[in-house]
Amino acid sequence: MTPLTRRRALALALATAALARPGQARDVIDLDWGDLIPEGETAILMEQLRGIGVVQHGQLSTGFTQERDAELTTEFNGARVRLPGFVVPLDFSASGTSAFVLAPFVGACIHVPPPPPNQLVFVTTERPYRSKGLFEPVYVTGLFDTVATGTEVAEVGYAISADRVERYR
Amino acid sequence: MILLRLALRSLASRHLTVGLTVTSVALSVALLLAVDTIRTGAKESFANTISDTDLIMGARSGGVQLLLYSVFQVGNATNNVTWDSYREIEAMDGVAWMVPISLGDSHRGYRVMGTSTAFFDHYKYRGGRDIAFADGHRFDDLFDAVVGADVAETLGYGIGQEIVVAHGIVSFSDHADKPFQISGILEPTGTPVDRTVYVSLEAIEAIHVDWQGDGRSGVSAEEVRGMDLTPGAVTAALIGVEDRLRIFALQRAINEYREEPLLAILPGVALSELWSLVGVAEAALLAVSAMVVVTALLGLAAMILAGLEARRREMAILRAVGARPRTILALLMLEAVTIAAFGALLGVLLLYVGLLITRGWIDSATGIYLELSPPGAREGLILAAVIGAGAAASLVPALRAYALSLADGMTLRT
Secondary structure, X not given: OXXXXXXXXXXXXXXXXXXXXXXXXXXXXXXXXXXXXXXXXXXXXXXXXXXXXXXXXXXXXXXXXXXXXXXXXXXXXXXEEEEEEEEEEEEXXXXXXXXXXXXXXXXXXXXXXXOOHHHOEEEEEEEEEOOOOOOOOEEEEEEEEEXXXXXXXXXXXXXXXXXXXXXXX | OHHHHHHHHHHHHOHHHHHHHHHHHHHHHHHHHHHHHHHHHHHHHHHHHOEOOOEEEEEOOOHHHHHHHHHOOOOOOOOOEEHHHHHHHHOOOOEEEEEEEEEEEEEOOEEEEEEOOHHHHHOEEOOOEEOOXXXXXXXXXXXXXXXXXXXXHHHOOOXXXXXXXXXOOOOOOEOOOOOEEEEEEEOOOOOHHHHEEEEXXXXXXXXXXXXXXXXXXXOOHHHHOOOOOOOOEEOEEEEEEOOHHHHHHHHHHHHOOOOOOEEEEOHHHHHHHHHHHHHHHHHHHHHHHHHHHHHHHHHHHHHHXXXXXXXXHHHHHHHHOOOOHHHXXXXXXXXHXXXXXXXXXXXXXXXXXXXHHHHHHHHHHHOOOOOOOOOXXXXXXXXXXXXXXXXXXXXXXXXXXXXXXXXXOOOOOO
C-alpha cells in the first residue's frame, strides 16, 4: 500500500469530483430505434410494424394489438443519449409541451395501435418544447432509463429526462 | 452631434411631410405588432384553456371538432354518448376521474353546460390552475346554476338571480316554466369558462322532461323533482387517467368501443392539429402586415428622394461650409433612421393604446384574452428590423445625394 501523498489525495479528489457529475463526464450516445430492441427481438418487430402507422384499406378496425411483452433493453440505463423521433404531446401550455411520448413514426398512438413498449419513450423536459406540429421530427438529448411501473406491464418502455429538445435536421 | 441636430432641424422644417411619413410608418408597425400580438395571444388563449385533462371523449367525429365543441364552444356535436356507455367507460381500467359535459341549451347567447360538481374539482386551466368562486357556491339544488365571470358582468347578475334557459344555442323557445337560480359566480379565467352557465346534468334532464317544443312541458318544476332524472346521454366527457404512461390503452379501448362509435383524443394532439391548420392563415397575415411595413418604408425613401431636388441648394451650402459628400450621405441616412425610429416608437405606443382600449371587447367578443405585457425581445427585434430596413431603404436617396453633391460641388448648375 502506497502512502497517501498530497498529490495522490489531489488526484483522488479530482476523480470523485468527476464521478459526481456523470452527465458531463460521459459522452452522448447516438441511439436509433433499433438499439432499443434487445438482441433476437428484431424479427418480431418487423412483423409488428407492418401495417402500423396507417389504417389499411379494407380494414374495418385496427384492433387493439399492442405487443405488450416486448423485451426492454437495460443497456443504456443511466447513459446520456440522443434519439430522434416524433412528438405525441401529453401535456401542453402556451410555452410548449413539457411531457410527451417520443415515437418512431408520425401518428403513432393517435389513430392506430401504439407500437410495442420498447419503441416508445416518455420524455420529460424542464424547458417546454414548442413543437411546430406532429409532423416535425425532433432530437431528444438526455438521461435514459427504463420505466418501472410496478407489477403491471408498461405501455411505454423507456423514459428520457431531457435537457435538450431540438428540431431534427 | 452637429449632424443629429442638423437632421432634426431639417426634419422639423418639413414637419408636414415628415409627420405624414412618420404616421404611415407608425401605422404599419402597429399593424405588424398587432397581428403578432393577436397571433400569440390567440395561441396562448387556446393552450391555456384546458390543462391536466388527459383525454376528451365524445361521439365519433374528428379530433379537432371534438376539442372545439367540448372545450372551446365552437361548433356543435354531431351526436351524443349514451349514459350507459359513459358509465361503462368510467368503470374502465385506468380512469381516475371523468367529468360529463352536456351541451345544447343556452342562456341569452351564453352556452349552458350540464355537468357534475366534479367539474369544479378537475377542470384546470393555464398550467393547472383551479377555477375559483368569486361569490356563492357550487350548484346543489336541482335548479341551481353557476355562471362564469363574463356572464355575470355583462348581464349584471348576482347570487339569487332567476334565469331562464333556452333550448338550442340561440333560440326563441325558452324553458320558461323551469327557471334557475344563480348559486355561484366564478372568478374570471380568460377562458370559455367565463362565458358559460353551469347547471347539473339532472337539471338538463329535468327541463327536457316531456318537453313539447313550444317551451312548455306537461310536467311542472315541482313535479319534476320527484322523477328519475338519470341522464339519457351526454355530449362529451373529460377524462383523467391514473397513469399517463398507460394512456394509450384507454384511448384505444374507447376508440374501439363496440356498443357505439366513440372517439377519445389527447387534447395536446388535437391542438397541434389545429395549429397546423391555423398556421397557414397565420403566416399569410404576418406576410401581409410585413408587406405593409415595407410599403411604408419605401414611402419614406420616396419622400426623401423627392425632397432632394428641392434641397440641392441646402446641400451646396453644407458643402460650402465644409461638409464632405460623405457627411451629406450620413445626414440623409440619419434623417431616414430618425423617421423610422420615431415611427416605430409611435407604432408601439399606438399598439398599447389600442390594446388597452379594445382588449376587453376582444375578450368578450372573440374569447381571445390578450395579455398586456411590456415589449419583449421579439418586439425589440421587430423594431430593430424596421429601423434597419428604414436605413437600408434610405441608401437609395442618400447615395443619390452623395453623387449629386459630388457633381454639383459648390456651384449649383440649374
